[in-house]
Amino acid sequence: MRKLIIGITGASGACYGIRALQMLREIEDVQTHLVISPSGMRTALEEGTGLSGEDIRALADVCHHHKDIGASIASGSFRADGMLVAPCSIKTLSGIAHCYADDLMTRAADVCLKERRRVVLMVRETPLHAGHITLMDQATRSGAIIMPPVPGFYTQPKTIEDLVTQTVGRALDLFDIDHPSVRRWKKECATEA
Structure with missing residues (x-):
């Protein structure tokens, strides 16, 4: 049984963590461990996910x-x-980035990094100032992967859910978890113009 820790923080975009949990439920050999901060819970409720705290934890x-x-x-x-x-x-x-593990979210990430396990951070902030970029660089140097949830449009998404699902699926790819809903790039033979 594979085990993946999912953290949901207070940044906008709780739908990404929620969708990750939903997609992972469809994969039989992955057990999920959730840590959601109070700010993450508040954001999830305020962003109109339609889920209660109990629903998310379930x-x-x-x-x-x-x-x-x-x-x-x-x-x-x-x-x-x-x-x-x-x-x-x-x-x-x-x-x-600063190894300041004062709660379970940062402690679990720090432990994964020290054990050389994959940590993917879907950083949600824009625009960025130099301090943010320095933090991303520092986290990357410690082994984290920074993956802002920037949508790809080659899949021709029709809904916001399409965008979220594709982005989360690409994040799961980084853990070698292949979800069937992820649309892959298909190179076609091109003729010269």
Whole structure:
């Protein structure tokens, strides 16, 4: 059984973390461990996801309290495939970049990094100033992958859900999790004009 930690922070875009949980439920050999910050929960409710806190937590196989630094995922002995933080606030990015593990979100990410496990941060902020870019550079140097949820349009999305699903699917690709809803680029034979 593969294990993936999903973090949902207070940045706009709670739909990314929620969609990741929904998509992972469709894959039988992946167990999800959820950490959602109070700000993440508030944002999810205010963004009109249509889900209650209970609904969101029910999407995960295991839920952990954001302050429980004694949780299983806070230890390197917990065998996880990695962590996806979707969305990732600048505050959380800062904690991860500076190894400031004052809650379970940043502690779990720090543990994954020290154990050389994949950490994907869907950083949600724009525009960026030099401090944000420095934090992303620092997190990358520690082993994290920065993946802002920038949509691709070659798939010709028809709805916001199409955009979210494709973006989350590409994030899951980084964990070698292939979801059937991801649309792949198809190169066609081109003739010279």
